[in-house]
Amino acid sequence: QDKEKRCDLLLPLGRVVDYTGQPRRALDVELPQAFALAEAIGDRQRASRACLLAVDALSHLGAAFTGPVWTLPEAVQWAERADRCAAPETVERVQADVVMGRVRCNKGELREGLALYRRALDLARRLGDNDAIWSAADGWLEWSFAPQHAKERLHLAEELMASSRAGLR
DSSP states (O other), rough: OOEEEEEEEEHHHHHHHHTOOHHHHHHIIIHHHHHHHHHHHTHHHHHHHHHHHHHHHHHHHHHOSSSSSSGHHHHHHHHHHHHHHHOSHHHHHHHHHHHHHHHHHTOOOOOHHHHHHHHHHHHEEEEEEOHHHHHHHHHHHHOOSSGHHHHHHHHHHHHHHHHHOTOOO
């Protein structure tokens, strides 16, 4: 009956189910339940965690998917949930901006997507979170292929090469 405890059990279970090769089950069973429980108790942090675990599961599912997984309605829904739940000035906010950037860029909305990646990268730098910096930089470098971004891409690549890789996922 304890919704917090059930949510706290479902979150790592969803991650384990995903990482053991069943991302579809995690997306269909554990993570939606965890998200619903987090929302029911008004816990944005737990809800955000459920969303970001779902984003990971979508990434793993996308490896076997033909076409961009980030255009699927399910992916858009999880990205929007992550955006809604992420608190300002947190790593979760960086991750939510990164996933919204993916969705926007895959929909062909490059200007909006790149703005989200830039915002995520700026916040990750302010927070000093190396993993978040690399995550945001990955998206920026993937989608900023237009010639006007060449200098910024080079500077970002140089920044990454000079940074530590310790603790990266």
